[in-house]
Amino acid sequence: MSGATHPMVRFHNLHKSYGRVEVLKGIDLEVAPGQVVALIGRSGSGKSTALRCVNGLERFQAGELHVCGHDLAAEKVDLRKLRQDVGIVFQSYNLFPHLTVEQNVTLAPRKVKGVGSAEARELAREVLAQVGLSDKVQSYPEELSGGQQQRVAIARSLAMHPRLMLFDEVTSALDPELTGEVLRAIERLASNGMTMMLVTHEMAFARSVADQVVFMHQGRVWETGPGDMLLDPQTAELRQFVGNGL
Amino acid sequence: MLGLTVQQIAYIFQGAGWTIVLSLLGFVGGTIFGLPLALARSARARWLRVISSGLVQFIQGVPLPVIMFVVYFGISIGGFEVPALVAAGLAMTLYAGAYLGEIWKGCIQAVPKTQWEAAECLALTKPQRFVHVILPQALRIAIPPTVGFLVQIVKNTSYAVVINFFDLTYSAKVINNSTFKPFTVFTIAALIYFAICFPMSVMARRFERKLHRN
Numbered sequence: 001m002s003g004a005t006h007p008m009v010r011f012h013n014l015h016k017s018y019g020r021v022e023v024l025k026g027i028d029l030e031v032a033p034g035q036v037v038a039l040i041g042r043s044g045s046g047k048s049t050a051l052r053c054v055n056g057l058e059r060f061q062a063g064e065l066h067v068c069g070h071d072l073a074a075e076k077v078d079l080r081k082l083r084q085d086v087g088i089v090f091q092s093y094n095l096f097p098h099l100t101v102e103q104n105v106t107l108a109p110r111k112v113k114g115v116g117s118a119e120a121r122e123l124a125r126e127v128l129a130q131v132g133l134s135d136k137v138q139s140y141p142e143e144l145s146g147g148q149q150q151r152v153a154i155a156r157s158l159a160m161h162p163r164l165m166l167f168d169e170v171t172s173a174l175d176p177e178l179t180g181e182v183l184r185a186i187e188r189l190a191s192n193g194m195t196m197m198l199v200t201h202e203m204a205f206a207r208s209v210a211d212q213v214v215f216m217h218q219g220r221v222w223e224t225g226p227g228d229m230l231l232d233p234q235t236a237e238l239r240q241f242v243g244n245g246l
Numbered sequence: 247m248l249g250l251t252v253q254q255i256a257y258i259f260q261g262a263g264w265t266i267v268l269s270l271l272g273f274v275g276g277t278i279f280g281l282p283l284a285l286a287r288s289a290r291a292r293w294l295r296v297i298s299s300g301l302v303q304f305i306q307g308v309p310l311p312v313i314m315f316v317v318y319f320g321i322s323i324g325g326f327e328v329p330a331l332v333a334a335g336l337a338m339t340l341y342a343g344a345y346l347g348e349i350w351k352g353c354i355q356a357v358p359k360t361q362w363e364a365a366e367c368l369a370l371t372k373p374q375r376f377v378h379v380i381l382p383q384a385l386r387i388a389i390p391p392t393v394g395f396l397v398q399i400v401k402n403t404s405y406a407v408v409i410n411f412f413d414l415t416y417s418a419k420v421i422n423n424s425t426f427k428p429f430t431v432f433t434i435a436a437l438i439y440f441a442i443c444f445p446m447s448v449m450a451r452r453f454e455r456k457l458h459r460n
């Protein structure tokens with residue numbers, strides 16, 4: 001990616017602590033528009049925390065973070081504006097169990113953006129088609145498999161037409177045979193030019209889909225590079241990490 | 247019939263009618279009082295939680311007949327003559343509100359935190375998160391214990407007899423005083439209470455089972 005375009009996400013020396021424990025110890029990271037960045041690393045290395053900072057779920061103590069033109073270090077951040085630009089999907093799908101798939105997907109567009117009901121239905125059709133679930137519009141979440149639920153969660157985020165998508169280990173709760181369908185949906189999004197940051201333990205997937213892989217270790221960006229860096233680690237820590245991963 | 251005149255039996259049933267009226271007052275009043283109490287109990291602001299929990303603790307720590315007395319005589323000290331129905335209704339409101347508030351607080355908190363977070367991440371405002379995401383789920387959880395508590399409300403309206411409120415217990419007592427057939431009279435009263443409460447218990451259990459199936 002060229003440096004000429006404005007980055008969509010820019011961390012600069014970001015520090016974040018929970019109480020006295022410093023979890024992020026000076027993160028520097030840029031995500032260009034259209035880029036796919038995969039965050040990998042050991043449990044507890046700060047991947048989720050970094051991701052949650054990007055959409056304002058966590059505040060940080062020092063440093064800078066700019067996301068889609070929002071300055072998250074500012075005294076007052078309009079989090080609702082930020083979240084219209086940034087979608088997030090979690091390991092636990094967190095669908096709304098009392099609503100149908102269509103209602104799950106259209107709730108936020110209707111309430112936040114005032115989209116009318118006919119238009120909302122069209123929108124649901126469009127985003128559910130993107131994740132290959134056009135036939136599940138009227139189902140309730142409990143009637144779907146884990147993989148289907150996770151794809152609905154992705155569609156629900158997409159319905160807000162975000163500029164940036166965040167994925168936090170979205171396949172970790174799934175059986176291996178359901179993982180593929182979710183990964184394929186993400187791949188399709190990537191090839192359509194969506195900017196995304198994803199935390200994953202699927203090394204092969206990280207290598208194939210990511211423009212940039214970020215290896216986090218002990219709250220720092222330890223090593224970063226294109227997907228193929230996983231084949232030729234420069235640090236002992238990454239070598240050890242992929243040694244039991246790839 | 248059973249050694250009682252039709253008029254006497256009709257009189258007992260008349261009392262039952264007022265038992266139902268007082269129960270409804272207790273439930274409606276308890277809802278109006280209990281819902282904000284449930285919200286205050288699960289609010290983020292500390293002072294709201296402290297005040298509301300103090301209130302709940304206090305009401306739950308006082309026997310219902312004593313609440314009846316306090317409300318009834320408390321109002322008359324203020325120089326107001328109020329019918330026993332108003333005093334009993336107010337006392338039932340306090341009592342039911344304190345318990346319903348606790349029940350509903352539990353139901354709101356039983357909705358996973360991740361549901362709040364998911365709604366927040368979709369840019370919904372706080373009231374929108376509560377109304378469209380949390381409340382519908384909490385309501386479903388709340389139906390069985392709420393219907394179950396209705397039974398408690400109906401039974402406990404009988405304490406209004408201490409302030410001479412004319413309900414089923416009171417009318418049975420009056421008929422007993424004039425017929426001296428306590429076993430017959432109070433058995434009839436018991437059967438009427440049971441006939442009101444039993445369908446509600448069945449309903450509560452049915453809701454519960456339905457909820458578990460989903």
Ligand SMILES: Nc1ncnc2c1ncn2[C@@H]1O[C@H](COP(=O)(O)OP(=O)(O)OP(=O)(O)O)[C@@H](O)[C@H]1O
Nearest residue numbers: 018021023041042043044045046047048049050169
């Ligand atoms: N709410 C919290 N309060 C206190 N400490 C926390 C909190 N959330 C995370 N931490 C700590 O911060 C560190 C980083 O956690 P984080 O969840 O970002 O790691 P991760 O890289 O996502 O790990 P995993 O692969 O297990 O998801 C961990 O040591 C964790 O214990």
Ligand SMILES: [Mg+2]
Nearest residue numbers: 047048049168
């Ligand atoms: Mg994590």
